Amino acid sequence: MADPPPAHSLRLQKFLHAGPARHLGRLSNLRLGIVKVFIVTPENPGGTSGNSITATRWAGILRALGHEVALGTEWQDQKCNLLVALHARRSYSSIDRFRTAYADHAVIVALTGTDLYHDLQVSHEARRSLVLATRIIALQNLAxxxxxxxxxxxxxxxYQSAKPPGQTERPRDDCFEVSVLAHLRDVKDPLRAASASTALPSQSRIAIHHAGKAMDPKWKALAVEESRINPRYHWLGEQTHEQAIRLLARSRLTVLSSLMEGGSSTIAEAVVCGVPILCSKISGNAGMLGPDYPGFFPVEGTAELxxxxxxxxxxxxxxxxLRSAMEVFRSRFTPEREAESWMKLLQELA
Known part of the structure; x- marks a missing residue:
């Protein structure tokens, strides 16, 4: 007799779309209950940016739920009955054109950190996207x-889901490895861990290993120079998502020093990998780990870090x-939980 499927597979299967079309009947142009979804993401799908990774993962979830999904950097009259747009301001033109063309179709707008903590305060287009939205998604509960x-x-x-890497490595014995998973741009404050490491005592074995792409020449020059003058800091450059997760999983600790976050995938990944995280105390992080998480430090707080x-x-x-404080949130970041959230959202639109 074949072994029964694992419990997590059974939990996911009950969320797969298997019912008749009436379950999603108010989303127009359904075919046998299948929703045609187009996901707009400002960065090219398949890249290593947070938006790209989120869009690709959501596409996989929606396909697993039985729907047809296409992705692109803008909507250009592709046939669909549901538009999912990451980034209220940067995807505004797609949202506006889609809503003009299909007044009765559903639009879901997913908010990024720059939407929540900057653009909505200063951008008419960002605010207008929310007016046009049927539903709004945020990735953490303080949004x-x-x-x-x-x-x-x-x-x-x-909540974003995460899974441990397919291959894991033992923590290194030659140092106390601290990972940083962040592209190098202003909002990530990416060299804060490097700066903090310079004040460590000489007997410390901490080594900072930073995976992330320099988003402009300024940050590339800064990372190269920091690697040259700071023996504790090693910039690894852009890594594939799998490489970055393997680095995180073998680390003894990871640092997230962002000035703003909509809902960091690094937090979800650290939680499911069981790697303690130190992170800036901002709303986006507190909305994922709770306001009393013991690993917070003030924004730009070098001495505290x-x-x-x-x-x-x-x-x-x-x-x-730190591990115990994170462990209580593990179920929040499972693929089954994220799939369930999407299924419930589609049911609402029906």
């Missing part, structure tokens, strides 16, 4: 504080405390 009452009524939280790095290296109980 609603940035929206007005009408937009909050449309808001649904879809140095102190936390020293404590993490020298105090095994502190690492256990």
């Amino acid at each position: 609603g504080a940035e929206l007005d009452a009408n937009d909050r009524d449309k808001l649904r939280i879809v 140095t102190a936390l790095l020293r404590r993490a290296e020298s105090d095994a109980n502190f690492l256990l405390t």
